[in-house]
Amino acid sequence: MRVIVADDDPDTRVLNMRAIAHEIPDLDIVEVADPASLEQALSAAPDLLVTDYDLRWTDGFQILTRVRDAHPHCHAIMVTGTGNEDLAVRAMKAGFDDYIVKGRNQLKRLGLTARLVLERGQTQRALSENRDLVLAELYHRLHNNLQIVISLIRQTEKTLRDAADRQQLADLRQRIQALSSLQEQFYRSPDFRRVEFGAFLGELAERLSALAPIPVTLVAEIEAVELPVDVAVPFGLLANEIITNAVQHAFSDEAQGGRMRVRLQRQGDRCVLTVEDDGRGFESGLRSQPAGMGLHLVERLAQQIDGTVNIEDTHPGTRVSVGVAL
Incomplete structure (x- = not known):
């Protein structure tokens, strides 16, 4: 997994990176200290962003926006020395998964929070993949069932002598055919919604x-x-x-x-x-x-x-x- 750590203080960046690596071994951790390094970090999809709130060249909200524009599914944690409720609420509304106030237990909490956020993200992806598999199977079966219904209606049409009755069944068959064609488009779509x-x-x-x-x-x-x-x-x-x-x-x-x-x-x-x-x-x-x-x-x-x-x-x-x- 890949983690971006953004902070304009090099000492703080190192401490944050060590805390995360201690809790989650074998991570690819990328440092971001300025706009150029942020753009370079976004060349590959990150799983987690850890950013300070107040940087000299921007703030954590702007960094989150830039990261999510490039990689919408990246999780995020804000670290800040400003521990007021208004900022916490704003951070959660903006899409941060958690909010950590700098202090005595900051590093320990940061490592633990990063692990929990990443594990929660893996669980959500697994559930989403399973849901998509189930939906794909349902769409496939529904499409097949509609084709069977269309075939049965067509066979019934052939047995009717009255032209008006045959036309009514033909109209019904065409409506079901339209539904079947839409189901096929759903099945092809990467987003079933x-x-x-x-x-x-x-x-x-x-x-x-x-x-x-x-x-x-x-x-x-x-x-x-x-x-x-x-x-x-x-x-x-x-x-x-x-x-x-x-x-x-x-x-x-x-x-x-x-x-x-x-x-x-x-x-x-x-x-x-x-x-x-x-x-x-x-x-x-x-x-x-x-x-x-x-x-x-x-x-x-x-x-x-x-x-x-x-x-x-x-x-x-x-x-x-x-x-x-x-």
């Missing part, structure tokens, strides 16, 4: 546009946007409904074909999905309930993520935009 939504949307748009009853030219303008899982799932189902509606109901002239634009972009602190087609648009009297769109489902999904839905006649065609907070 977030998903790269742009990659999912691009695959979804390509797959659905290929199902159009006439040739449709897809224009995809999709930015890479990471979303939390609890936003990505409703947003993904919502995107599926909007694109499916355009594919199934917007186009009718096979000779002319059609064009559909799917755009995902950041607009300030929001993520905006826009699906636009050059099809026949809304029929008269159906502005509040576009045919085949499943508007009720779209609005319910948007409410789950505090999203806004805007539907426009563009003459020709329709533009649907949905915005959610990032």
Whole structure:
């Protein structure tokens, strides 16, 4: 393990390093006395930062910020001669694991605290790794189970004689397929709490546009946007409904074909999905309930993520935009 000891007093640095090394053998301890040595120390990831509060060229809070910018998972201990509660509270809020006041038992406590902080960090990493393994396995099994459900629905579709019933099952199958595609993105993601939504949307748009009853030219303008899982799932189902509606109901002239634009972009602190087609648009009297769109489902999904839905006649065609907070 690697430890950075930052102090502008060389004697204090040596005493602190000896105290830590005595408690935890076989450490790689790096001294930091000035900005240049700090930058050099950050060339490799540290496990622990031990820093004085008041240095001539900076303070412990600034050092912690610099270290965490480069290596976010580094633990930290502040050592200071100012033993007041306000500073202690400020240090803990800033992210220090512990706070040691200089004094008679300073060195003994420093060594013990460093060992406890590092051991706690190892335990947390082990728990995190185990959690990630469990989540990966759960996502994998759920993806497989969804594929089985999709296969069963497809087999049931073939047994139905009524075209409307078959279409309802096909729509249900497509919604589950969208969920399955999102699960695959979760499985690929290094952080199971977030998903790269742009990659999912691009695959979804390509797959659905290929199902159009006439040739449709897809224009995809999709930015890479990471979303939390609890936003990505409703947003993904919502995107599926909007694109499916355009594919199934917007186009009718096979000779002319059609064009559909799917755009995902950041607009300030929001993520905006826009699906636009050059099809026949809304029929008269159906502005509040576009045919085949499943508007009720779209609005319910948007409410789950505090999203806004805007539907426009563009003459020709329709533009649907949905915005959610990032």
